[in-house]
Amino acid sequence: MVPVYAGRTGFMVGTPPLVDLAWKNVEHWQSSSDQRNVLHVARVPILARIGIQEPADAVVSAGSTMDLPLGADAKFVEHSGAAIGAGRQDLEDLKAEMRVMAGKILDAGVQKTAYQAGVESTQAMSRVQAWGLGLQSALNRAWGLCGKWIGQELGTLSVNTDVDLTKPDAQTLVELRNAVLAGLLTRRTYLQILKEAEVLPVGVTVEDEEDRLGEETPDLPIPPRVSAQP
Numbered sequence: 001m002v003p004v005y006a007g008r009t010g011f012m013v014g015t016p017p018l019v020d021l022a023w024k025n026v027e028h029w030q031s032s033s034d035q036r037n038v039l040h041v042a043r044v045p046i047l048a049r050i051g052i053q054e055p056a057d058a059v060v061s062a063g064s065t066m067d068l069p070l071g072a073d074a075k076f077v078e079h080s081g082a083a084i085g086a087g088r089q090d091l092e093d094l095k096a097e098m099r100v101m102a103g104k105i106l107d108a109g110v111q112k113t114a115y116q117a118g119v120e121s122t123q124a125m126s127r128v129q130a131w132g133l134g135l136q137s138a139l140n141r142a143w144g145l146c147g148k149w150i151g152q153e154l155g156t157l158s159v160n161t162d163v164d165l166t167k168p169d170a171q172t173l174v175e176l177r178n179a180v181l182a183g184l185l186t187r188r189t190y191l192q193i194l195k196e197a198e199v200l201p202v203g204v205t206v207e208d209e210e211d212r213l214g215e216e217t218p219d220l221p222i223p224p225r226v227s228a229q230p
Contacts, residue, residue, distance in 0.1 A: 002138045002141045002145070004111060004134060004135050004138040005134060006063070006131050009140070015041055017105070017121075017127070018102075019129070020208055021098060021101045022100060024094065024097060025098065026099050027094055028091065028094045028095065029228040031087065031090050031091055032091060034087060035084075035088065035090075035091060035111060036082055038087055039084065040081050041079060042078070042081055042083075043083055045073065045076035045077060045078045046076065046077045046078075047060060047075075047076055047077075048073075048074070048075055048076070048077045049072070049073070049074045050073040050074070051068075051069065051071055051072035051133065052069070052071065052074060054066060054074045055203070072146035104127075105126060105127040105128050128161075129161040132159045133159070133161055134163035135159050136157065136158060136159035136161075139157045139159070140148065143155075143156070144179070150198060151229060155201050162230040168193065168197055173193075173197075173199070176190055176193060177190065187210070187213070188206060188210065191206045191210065192206050208222050
């Protein structure tokens with residue numbers, strides 16, 4: 001048996017690495033359930049009768065009438081809706097906390113072993129990368145045992161631990177494009193960012209794209225800058 005640890009506390013013993021996030025997910029489920037109940041109550045109005053002694057055969061429906069004595073009142077009472085906003089905000093806060101907790105496992109803060117530092121370029125890695133390397137080590141040990149069992153050399157296995165968070169997301173690329181249109185960023189720099197982010201196809205260079213752009217369309221006009229009026 002070859003163990004794989006993510007939060008080792010002893011021999012063959014460990015803690016779930018995302019247990020805090022799991023409990024936070026339980027909180028989200030509970031709050032979401034409460035919110036659904038609040039929405040149900042808020043959507044169903046309550047009939048309030050003041051100064052009325054309802055007869056046994058009284059019918060209350062949308063197509064029926066009700067005779068009221070002098071000074072009596074009958075009306076539907078609805079929820080104010082204040083609890084709905086509070087419940088929604090609680091769900092949003094929980095999602096934000098869960099997002100932060102999940103993102104922490106991608107922060108580079110785990111020191112590598114001497115072997116890991118010898119095969120990697122940086123001296124720090126994220127928890128996800130550490131788990132990946134731990135899985136790779138365990139798989140190779142298990143693979144080696146299989147090789148000994150059948151009397152063959154089976155080679156090694158590799159786990160991809162490339163978790164690159166420096167690549168821009170779609171919104172960032174849109175903002176960079178707007179910067180190019182506004183004359184705040186050169187087109188070549190923008191193309192270089194696309195290349196490094198692996199947005200451009202393999203084999204396509206920045207120079208190739210610049211040549212093609214020059215052949216196909218002229219440069220986009222730069223909108224004039226408008227100075228703020230006092």
